[in-house]
Structure formats: C-alpha cells, structure tokens
Amino acid sequence: xxxxxxxxxxxxxxxxxxxxxFEGLSHEATLLVAVSGGPDSxxxxxxxxxxxxxxxxxxxxxxxxxxxxxxxxxAEVAAVASLCAxxxxxxxxxxWEGSKPASGVQAGARRARYAxxxxxxxxxxxxxxxxxxxxxxxxxxxxxxxxxxxxxSGLAGMRVRSEVNGVPLVRPLLGIPKARLIATAEARGLPxxxxxxxxDPRFERVRWREVxxxxxxxxLTAERFGRLAERxxxxxxxxxxxxxxxxxxVILSDEAGEGGFRLRFSGLTSEPEEIxxxxxxxxxxxxxxxxxxxxxxxxxxxxxAALTEAARAGLALRRTxxxxxxxxxxxxxxxxxxxxxxxxxxxxxxx
Numbered sequence: 001x002x003x004x005x006x007x008x009x010x011x012x013x014x015x016x017x018x019x020x021x022f023e024g025l026s027h028e029a030t031l032l033v034a035v036s037g038g039p040d041s042x043x044x045x046x047x048x049x050x051x052x053x054x055x056x057x058x059x060x061x062x063x064x065x066x067x068x069x070x071x072x073x074x075a076e077v078a079a080v081a082s083l084c085a086x087x088x089x090x091x092x093x094x095x096w097e098g099s100k101p102a103s104g105v106q107a108g109a110r111r112a113r114y115a116x117x118x119x120x121x122x123x124x125x126x127x128x129x130x131x132x133x134x135x136x137x138x139x140x141x142x143x144x145x146x147x148x149x150x151x152x153s154g155l156a157g158m159r160v161r162s163e164v165n166g167v168p169l170v171r172p173l174l175g176i177p178k179a180r181l182i183a184t185a186e187a188r189g190l191p192x193x194x195x196x197x198x199x200d201p202r203f204e205r206v207r208w209r210e211v212x213x214x215x216x217x218x219x220l221t222a223e224r225f226g227r228l229a230e231r232x233x234x235x236x237x238x239x240x241x242x243x244x245x246x247x248x249x250v251i252l253s254d255e256a257g258e259g260g261f262r263l264r265f266s267g268l269t270s271e272p273e274e275i276x277x278x279x280x281x282x283x284x285x286x287x288x289x290x291x292x293x294x295x296x297x298x299x300x301x302x303x304x305a306a307l308t309e310a311a312r313a314g315l316a317l318r319r320t321x322x323x324x325x326x327x328x329x330x331x332x333x334x335x336x337x338x339x340x341x342x343x344x345x346x347x348x349x350x351x
Contacts, residue, residue: 010179012187018047021172028058030127034117035062037076037193043184044132044173049087061127063092063120065113069100076193083191092120106203118165133158133171136178139225143208151297156236157229175226243278246271252333261287266311266332280304287336288323307334
C-alpha cells in the first residue's frame with residue numbers, strides 16, 4: 001500500500017467532528033467497517049478506532065473484500081489487515097470467488113461486495129455495516145440517477161442509514177468532502193492505495209466524476225448536491241407518509257384470495273398524481289415484495305394514469321406491471337395478483 005500524497009488544501013476531520021458524525025452509532029453493539037484500502041475508508045477506520053476507545057462505545061471490526069480483479073488486490077488486502085492490527089481492530093479478508101461478469105463489472109462487484117459484507121456482519125453477531133461514502137459520492141450518485149430518469153426517491157440520494165441484504169448500513173461521513181478524508185489519512189500518516197478503476201472512463205461514475213469540476217464552476221458543487229439531497233429526502237419522507245395514510249384509507253378489509261390485494265382505487269382519483277403513484281407502488285410491494293423495482297418509473301406512471309382515467313369513467317381495465325396483474329372493476333375496485341411467471345412485465349398497451 002502506497003502513502004503517496006494527493007494534493008489537497010482541505011483540513012483533516014477533527015475528532016470533535018468525527019464524534020458528531022458517529023453519534024448515531026453510539027447505541028449499536030458492534031460495527032463492521034468496510035475498508036477497501038483507499039483514503040476514504042482508511043480515514044474512516046482510523047477515526048472510528050479512536051472514537052470506539054471511549055467507554056460504552058460499540059466494539060469495532062473491519063473487513064476488506066478482495067474482488068480478484070487486479071493482481072495487486074491480495075497484497076492490498078493484506079496491507080489493510082496489517083493496518084487494522086496496528087490500530088487494534090479485528091479484520092476479516094473476504095474473497096469474491098467464482099467467475100466474473102464479462103460486462104457490468106463494477107455493478108457485479110458491488111453486489112458481491114455487499115453480499116459478502118452482509119454475511120460477515122451477520123456472522124459476527126448482527127453488526128451494523130459502516131461505509132466511507134462521502135459528499136462527493138453523494139453528488140455523483142445523484143447525477144447518475146438523474147441521468148437514468150429517477151424520481152424524487154432516487155434523487156434523495158444515498159441515505160445516512162439504510163439497509164443492504166437485510167443488514168443495517170450507515171454512511172456517517174456522507175456530508176464530508178472526499179478531500180478532507182484524504183487530508184485526514186495524510187495527516188495521520190496512514191498508508192492507502194489508489195485504485196486505478198477510480199480513474200477509468202469506461203465506468204459511468206468516473207465519467208460523472210470528471211464532469212463535477214465543470215459543474216462546480218457554474219455553482220453546482222458537491223455541497224449544493226448534498227443540500228439538495230437532504231431537501232428532497234425531507235420532501236420524500238413527507239409524501240411517503242401521506243401515501244401510507246391514504247393507502248390505509250382505501251384498503252378493502254375483505255380478502256382478494258391468496259397472494260392478492262384489493263383497494264378502492266376510485267378513492268384515489270381526487271389525490272395528487274404523486275400520491276396515486278406511491279399508493280400503487282406500495283400495493284405492488286404488498287403483492288410482490290422486492291419485486292423488480294416496478295420497472296422504470298415511466299411504466300408506473302403510464303399504468304397509474306390509465307387506471308385513473310378508467311376509474312373516473314367507470315370503466316373496467318386490466319394491466320400487468322412488475323409481475324402483478326392489476327384488474328380494475330367498473331365499481332372502482334382494484335385487485336392485484338401475482339401474474340404467471342412467463343408473463344412478467346408491462347403490457348404494451350400500458351406504455
């Protein structure tokens with residue numbers, strides 16, 4: 001692992017700032033910090049190691065995933081293990097075994113990484129997974145989601161606390177710029193690696209990263225994106241709560257059969273479009289938990305619009321969406337059931 005410096009004029013993260021960022025972790029029993037060996041995760045590891053020494057703090061473990069994609073990866077994992085030993089933190093080396101995808105390597109590596117980390121978190125006794133995502137990562141994520149057509153929930157960006165593979169995931173440094181974590185690692189003399197993939201323009205995130213300085217010149221800084229994410233998350237939370245309340249008011253108490261769900265869709269026609277969309281999405285989640293994300297947002301919007309128009313006109317309508325059959329009766333009642341396995345998707349007429 002090389003400690004080659006990266007030019008930065010940012011101040012290191014102080015122990016006081018770190019303490020404030022980690023406050024939400026105080027009540028946890030065990031933390032599993034994901035350490036790739038890069039400056040962000042190395043700085044997080046060192047800050048957590050110091051913070052966790054105080055009485056009553058959670059126990060701390062670390063893990064590094066060897067994706068097996070570069071010849072140097074095994075040595076880098078060993079170097080992280082050595083650093084953990086110096087800091088007095090237990091460390092696990094996790095290997096992504098088996099064949100690697102020919103395309104979508106970063107996405108595949110991400111899925112494998114979180115699966116391995118989640119399993120390790122469970123193995124050590126229900127630990128909370130902690131990652132070193134930064135303000136810059138948040139800005140890049142928002143740009144990627146915007147380009148992919150995400151709705152409000154997606155544009156809320158990464159959340160400080162979420163869940164991955166059934167394990168709690170916390171990103172305590174989400175409001176701190178990457179440059180400050182680099183400065184923290186350098187100020188402490190911590191060794192870290194430079195992953196060449198972080199500069200490879202074949203990957204979408206890297207291309208957006210290269211655009212960020214240009215956007216910043218026009219005022220669209222990582223800080224502005226971070227603030228926008230907080231505001232959208234606040235709005236998203238309020239709308240989500242309203243949608244849950246509305247769904248509770250239109251659910252029909254009688255059963256629609258095994259695996260089915262019924263609601264008084266005619267009662268939604270006076271609601272704002274966003275509430276209709278969210279209630280429909282919640283109903284789909286009830287029938288097919290997890291599902292496939294209900295396809296693209298545009299498909300959900302088209303289906304909801306068709307159902308709303310039919311309900312207002314007192315017409316019957318049948319659509320399929322994300323593995324569910326949606327049957328609207330002339331009485332305005334919408335029944336949802338799982339569709340046969342070979343007929344997944346959205347009916348062409350719903351597009």
